[in-house]
Amino acid sequence: MGKWYEAAKKRVSVRKYSDGASRDEILELKDVANYLSTDEVRIVVGKKDGIFNALIGKTISGTDTFAAVISREGDNDYMVGSVGEAFVLECTAMGYGTCWLGLSYNKALANSFIRLDDDEKIRCLISVGHYVIEPAHKRTRKTIYNLTGLEDHAFRQLPDWQKCAIECGRLAPSARNAQPWEFDVLNDSLQVACVSKNFGYGGIDCGIAMLHLEIGAAHCGVYGDWQIEDRLPLFTVNYRSES
Ligand SMILES: Cc1cc2nc3c(=O)[nH]c(=O)nc-3n(C[C@H](O)[C@H](O)[C@H](O)COP(=O)(O)O)c2cc1C
Structure with a gap:
């Protein structure tokens, strides 16, 4: 958890990337996703052109690499948040930029591209990619x-x-x-x-x-x-x- 603590202090949402993950990097990210996935919540890593062409919200540019956070039916929102954020912090520690996305992605494309069981649903996507420049830490938070x-x-x-x-x-x-x-x-x-x-x-x-x-x-x-x-x-x- 030590590296996740440092990552939590460093992480900010990144919406503009220089590029997505390479083939070898995708394999590494898939290993992370598999390690963190549970019976209820799993993470699927992939690449797809146009996946971040969203109707709503600020757009993501420069990457086609995504991690889909998928859950089974049931009361598992906390688990979705914890498993997804563990993935985000691991990516931060590995040197990637990320952004949680509830709206800013092409939902129809994601649902047709990612194979889901009948009782599964995509809850969020996380964009993953390389920084254009490492972001400054400008965050507003409650006191x-x-x-x-x-x-x-x-x-x-x-x-x-x-x-x-x-x-x-x-x-x-x-x-x-x-x-x-x-x-x-x-x-x-x-x-x-x-x-x-x-x-x-x-x-x-x-x-x-x-x-x-x-x-x-x-x-x-x-x-x-x-x-x-x-x-x-x-x-x-x-x-x-x-x-
Ligand atoms: C569950 C969830 C859904 C989000 N959905 C979107 C989204 O659809 N579009 C977007 O641009 N940012 C989205 N965000 C990113 C938030 O806007 C961002 O985390 C928040 O403004 C705090 O900024 P920071 O991540 O830089 O600390 C989402 C974040 C979370 C946790």
């Missing part, structure tokens, strides 16, 4: 106070792992940068409240933030599990290596 309700002095008094987790969670990407989450600080745990449906992407956004929280906690030597309590994701510590 810690907006996210947690904690004033500066109260936040500073939290255990290191909770601060690391929240700071990393704060960097998570979300559709329209809506950041539809709040982080509740509890004793030896953190709860994520998903506060908006965000046009159908709210659950995926929260899954992305959950992975970021976990990566931040791990950076400070704390590992835990996610459970759903009162319909909200709760991260509880089960192991710490901090002194």
Whole structure:
């Protein structure tokens, strides 16, 4: 998770690329996709001309390389977000630019090009490619106070792992940068409240933030599990290596 922590700090959405992945690079990306895929959510990597010719949203240019995040029917939005973001962060660590795409791709083409089981659906595409220039880190995010309700002095008094987790969670990407989450600080745990449906992407956004929280906690030597309590994701510590 160490390299994902560095990647989370570095990653920004890239919409303009110099080129897509080469054949050898595609093979490497497919290995990453296979490694991260689960029974419920899988990632398919490919190349297709015109895949990013979208009707809506800012367009992607300079690459034809995509990763499709596909899920089975069911309540698995958090998993879609976490698995997709793990792929994004691994790509960042490998030196690629990426952008999550809920709308800005050619859905008809993607659905005809990618083979799906009857109970599967493409949830998002992720564009992948080489940077034109490595992007500067210009991100607007909600303040810690907006996210947690904690004033500066109260936040500073939290255990290191909770601060690391929240700071990393704060960097998570979300559709329209809506950041539809709040982080509740509890004793030896953190709860994520998903506060908006965000046009159908709210659950995926929260899954992305959950992975970021976990990566931040791990950076400070704390590992835990996610459970759903009162319909909200709760991260509880089960192991710490901090002194
Ligand atoms: C689930 C999801 C869907 C997204 N869909 C699109 C999209 O269709 N078009 C687009 O240009 N950006 C899309 N984005 C990228 C967000 O706009 C971007 O992550 C957000 O503005 C934060 O900026 P950053 O990624 O540079 O930190 C999406 C992001 C997420 C997480």
